Amino acid sequence: MKTVIEASEAVALGVKLSRVKVCPMYPITPSTHIPERISDYIFDGEMDAQMIHVESEHSAASALIGAILAGSRSFTATSSNGFELMYEILPILSGMRLPAVMAVANRTVAAPINIWNDHSDSMSARDQGWIQLYVESSQECVDTIIQCYKIAEDKKVLLPTMMCLDGFSLSHVYENVDLPGQKKVDAFLPSFKIEDKLDVKNPKTFGPIGFPDTFMELKKQQQDSMSNALEVIKKANKDYAKEFGKSYGDGLIELFEMDDAEYAILALGTICGTAKAKARELRSKGKKVGVIRLRSFRPFPVESLKKATKNLKGLAVLDRHISLGAKGPVFTEINSDISETNVFGYIAGLGGRDVTLEHIESVFKDLETGKQSKEWLL
Amino acid sequence: MKELKGLNYEEFFASGHRACAGCGEALAMRHIMKAAGPNTIVTQATGCMEVVSTPYPQSAWRVPWVHGAFENAAAIMSGIDASLKAQGKREGVNLIAIGGDGASFDIGFGALSGALERGHKFTYIATDNEAYMNTGVQRSGATFPFASTTTSPGGKKIHGKQEPKKPLPFIVAAHGIKYVASVTPANLLDLKKKVEKALATDHASFLHIYCVCPVGWHCKSDTAIELSKLAVQTRVFPLYEIEEGVLKFTQKVEKPKPVLEYLELQGRFKHLNEDEVQKIQDYVNARYDFLLSIEGKKAFDVLF
Numbered sequence: 001m002k003t004v005i006e007a008s009e010a011v012a013l014g015v016k017l018s019r020v021k022v023c024p025m026y027p028i029t030p031s032t033h034i035p036e037r038i039s040d041y042i043f044d045g046e047m048d049a050q051m052i053h054v055e056s057e058h059s060a061a062s063a064l065i066g067a068i069l070a071g072s073r074s075f076t077a078t079s080s081n082g083f084e085l086m087y088e089i090l091p092i093l094s095g096m097r098l099p100a101v102m103a104v105a106n107r108t109v110a111a112p113i114n115i116w117n118d119h120s121d122s123m124s125a126r127d128q129g130w131i132q133l134y135v136e137s138s139q140e141c142v143d144t145i146i147q148c149y150k151i152a153e154d155k156k157v158l159l160p161t162m163m164c165l166d167g168f169s170l171s172h173v174y175e176n177v178d179l180p181g182q183k184k185v186d187a188f189l190p191s192f193k194i195e196d197k198l199d200v201k202n203p204k205t206f207g208p209i210g211f212p213d214t215f216m217e218l219k220k221q222q223q224d225s226m227s228n229a230l231e232v233i234k235k236a237n238k239d240y241a242k243e244f245g246k247s248y249g250d251g252l253i254e255l256f257e258m259d260d261a262e263y264a265i266l267a268l269g270t271i272c273g274t275a276k277a278k279a280r281e282l283r284s285k286g287k288k289v290g291v292i293r294l295r296s297f298r299p300f301p302v303e304s305l306k307k308a309t310k311n312l313k314g315l316a317v318l319d320r321h322i323s324l325g326a327k328g329p330v331f332t333e334i335n336s337d338i339s340e341t342n343v344f345g346y347i348a349g350l351g352g353r354d355v356t357l358e359h360i361e362s363v364f365k366d367l368e369t370g371k372q373s374k375e376w377l378l
Numbered sequence: 379m380k381e382l383k384g385l386n387y388e389e390f391f392a393s394g395h396r397a398c399a400g401c402g403e404a405l406a407m408r409h410i411m412k413a414a415g416p417n418t419i420v421t422q423a424t425g426c427m428e429v430v431s432t433p434y435p436q437s438a439w440r441v442p443w444v445h446g447a448f449e450n451a452a453a454i455m456s457g458i459d460a461s462l463k464a465q466g467k468r469e470g471v472n473l474i475a476i477g478g479d480g481a482s483f484d485i486g487f488g489a490l491s492g493a494l495e496r497g498h499k500f501t502y503i504a505t506d507n508e509a510y511m512n513t514g515v516q517r518s519g520a521t522f523p524f525a526s527t528t529t530s531p532g533g534k535k536i537h538g539k540q541e542p543k544k545p546l547p548f549i550v551a552a553h554g555i556k557y558v559a560s561v562t563p564a565n566l567l568d569l570k571k572k573v574e575k576a577l578a579t580d581h582a583s584f585l586h587i588y589c590v591c592p593v594g595w596h597c598k599s600d601t602a603i604e605l606s607k608l609a610v611q612t613r614v615f616p617l618y619e620i621e622e623g624v625l626k627f628t629q630k631v632e633k634p635k636p637v638l639e640y641l642e643l644q645g646r647f648k649h650l651n652e653d654e655v656q657k658i659q660d661y662v663n664a665r666y667d668f669l670l671s672i673e674g675k676k677a678f679d680v681l682f
Contacts, residue, residue: 021464024457050460054453055492062450062489066421066457069444072464074457092446198442198458200417200471207445208432 001179007138007170008033010177011103014145016047017185021072024052024063028082029115030167031105057082061089064100073192080107083121093160094129099152100160107167108351116352117167123321131161132298134268138175143246147236156228166270180244226299252301254293261290263367267318268294271355278360302337309341314367318348348377386412395438396430400599402590403505405563413573418472421455423481424448426512449486451475452493459498472577473500479520480510483544494553494582501576501583507591515594519544524654525646532649550584551620554681557583558620564606581682588615596645612640613666623678637662
């Protein structure tokens with residue numbers, strides 16, 4: 001069914017279609033419309049689920065632990081400082097191997113307090129054991145939420161998964177969305193089952209203390225599962241395409257005009273729309289340029305990226321976050337893994353600063369001349 | 379040996395855990411679980427009991443048990459309650475969230491308050507040994523006045539903790555819940571009765587359990603029961619219930635022993651001078667007088 005909806009509503013509908021049973025939620029701009037829509041569904045009786053009106057994001061993430069271990073598919077959403085308040089619980093959810101799904105309406109973190117978009121909330125949590133998928137459109141929101149459960153709950157993975165959508169520049173944007181039907185979603189995503197759970201008939205202990213003799217093995221298992229997730233994400237994307245006719249590159253990265261490209265921009269989320277528009281314009285002038293959209297930041301798809309960039313003369317990475325004292329995190333990782341390509345790193349769009357067609361043009365120009373004129377797209 | 383009728387002889391908090399000799403909190407765990415029985419799910423905050431009972435791959439817990447972090451036992455329990463409800467599996471299961479005084483009075487206070495306000499049906503048990511024992515006896519909001527801890531030492535200039543205990547049970551009662559009670563591990567039948575009453579409450583309920591810590595209190599490891607009894611007899615730890623907003627004593631102390639008898643058994647008070655002992659006596663008297671002033675009255679509004 002085609003309908004014009006806000007991306008936040010697309011997220012909420014993805015949650016409803018996934019038959020989520022428990023939603024511990026705490027409002028923070030710009031993720032607020034997600035719990036608002038889910039509340040509408042629950043309070044109007046359209047969605048059979050429990051909303052927990054937690055008193056903080058810390059408790060939202062904590063309630064996910066209990067909700068999942070007691071046997072329910074669960075969801076929350078957050079942004080920015082709320083995400084930061086959850087921080088302690090993020091590696092606990094991943095360390096306990098709980099397939100939580102969270103939408104992050106990306107917003108920068110204070111100070112100065114600022115409600116607008118960049119990726120500094122989720123990017124800062126790149127080491128906390130969560131799968132991170134970055135989306136670009138409302139359609140991708142509904143499709144990806146459903147895929148997130150498919151990926152997180154896969155026995156080869158069992159890792160929490162966050163779907164990151166740009167605050168305001170996507171979360172509050174209305175677009176045409178083709179909604180999948182409930183029956184087909186049910187077939188794609190079977191009802192929630194968890195083998196190890198809180199059950200009085202079969203008592204188990206969760207969250208024990210792990211001493212140095214076992215800790216590293218458990219961390220390695222998480223890393224191995226992250227590696228497994230690369231294939232599982234690709235498969236979810238492929239299987240979803242088969243059922244619903246929508247796909248996003250190979251699931252890990254999406255390529256635009258890359259077949260014969262000499263120069264390319266790599267970015268995440270909504271910047272890619274602007275980059276694609278400029279690339280299309282430059283193509284009409286005979287320039288061989290393209291765009292790589294990184295959909296999966298965790299796990300980091302080294303092989304897909306190597307393949308996509310092997311014939312490039314130059315690659316520019318646009319980071320919407322800076323690891324202060326170092327570089328943009330995506331640039332740093334690309335640069336270490338794709339060492340054979342000439343890579344420029346740019347810091348762009350912090351705290352909601354627009355990334356314009358002019359910015360993109362100047363980056364393509366840098367690539368063509370082989371000289372980086374600036375690092376910050378101010 | 380005197381037979382204690384009605385106590386469950388089955389153990390759900392098994393022996394072999396790694397608690398210190400004479401730990402009052404481990405004793406509390408054991409008897410809470412005896413009273414709660416097998417159809418119980420426990421969430422526990424980070425702290426001594428979590429550490430001593432679950433050194434992976436061992437566990438002392440014979441009921442489903444989960445630990446997440448220091449300040450979120452009540453929040454995890456909120457998730458469990460909602461999850462079981464969502465599946466139609468909530469009936470017949472006891473939910474108990476346990477935190478020490480650090481987890482309950484201080485760092486997890488917000489999560490506890492939120493869970494109480496939302497009306498989850500669960501019992502929160504604050505095991506109070508009056509300091510952060512697991513991290514090495516640091517001052518908490520529940521530390522007894524003038525007690526020496528590693529961060530409020532009985533110094534040359536400042537003699538221990540200078541502030542009163544946070545009145546957590548009353549703050550909890552002010553959330554409008556139906557059952558709040560204080561208990562010690564010295565009176566097992568009283569403990570059993572209160573745990574059962576708490577679990578039978580149709581919304582949230584709260585127990586404040588006095589737990590002797592020989593290591594933190596610098597008392598002998600065979601004094602947990604003696605001190606538990608003395609705490610009641612000196613009015614340091616009054617035993618009461620607040621049911622439907624009305625406070626009643628479950629053990630009234632008509633002729634209290636002087637607090638000095640309680641203080642002198644514990645090294646954490648050895649730095650006190652006579653003046654300070656008197657101040658503690660006054661503090662204890664005033665707290666008890668307050669309880670007497672609300673005894674039998676509807677002191678707390680009931681919202682659930």
